[in-house]
Amino acid sequence: MPQVKISPEIRAYIRKTEALSDKKRYMAMLKAAPARYERALKGLTDAQLRRRPSPKKWSIKEIMGHMADSEIVYGYRYRMVLGEPKPQIIGYDQAAWAEALHYRKMPIKGMLEKFKVLRADNLAIIRSLSSKERERYGVHNERGNESINRIAYLLAGHDLNHLQQILAIRKKFGW
Numbered sequence: 001m002p003q004v005k006i007s008p009e010i011r012a013y014i015r016k017t018e019a020l021s022d023k024k025r026y027m028a029m030l031k032a033a034p035a036r037y038e039r040a041l042k043g044l045t046d047a048q049l050r051r052r053p054s055p056k057k058w059s060i061k062e063i064m065g066h067m068a069d070s071e072i073v074y075g076y077r078y079r080m081v082l083g084e085p086k087p088q089i090i091g092y093d094q095a096a097w098a099e100a101l102h103y104r105k106m107p108i109k110g111m112l113e114k115f116k117v118l119r120a121d122n123l124a125i126i127r128s129l130s131s132k133e134r135e136r137y138g139v140h141n142e143r144g145n146e147s148i149n150r151i152a153y154l155l156a157g158h159d160l161n162h163l164q165q166i167l168a169i170r171k172k173f174g175w
Helices: 009-022 028-042 046-050 060-083 094-100 110-126 148-173
Strands: 138-142 144-147
Touching: 009 148, 028 060, 028 148, 046 060, 046 094, 060 094, 060 110, 060 138, 060 144, 060 148, 144 148
Parallel strands: none
Antiparallel strands: 138 144
16 A cells, blocks of 8 residues: 655645644543534524635634534545554545535534534444554544544544634634
8 A cells, every 4th residue: 555645735734733632631632622613602693603704714613514524524434444454545625525515504503413423423432442443444534544543633632723713713703
């Protein structure tokens, strides 16, 4: 299998995500994330949820749509890694998904519920695995080899990155 060349942009993203995660607590971080998002959304109107901080930045609704769909993507990745030997893990264009799936028009309650349910399901899968099964890996087309543990660890940082974005939007607009 050819070695994956990791771009400088992807390396920067990995470093940022790793800096936000915690190797000893990432499972607890993943479990806590839905409640943290629920608190961050509390009291916001639909107009506030749809408002972008700048033209090329996502609104809170777009962030939540991305979080819900990320759980679908990551759940699929866990299943691929468990069900196939060293499968290819393909990245996706998250900005295209946000537009095509009309995240800004979707009800926030449904996106949050989807995120919560899918996260609980994905955590149940990971918790059911032996330590050897958690080391099974696939080959991400942008990031190289990723075990189930590594995928979950990076996802914990991904959660905090987007939660920080929501909190920054609230702060920017004084909400």
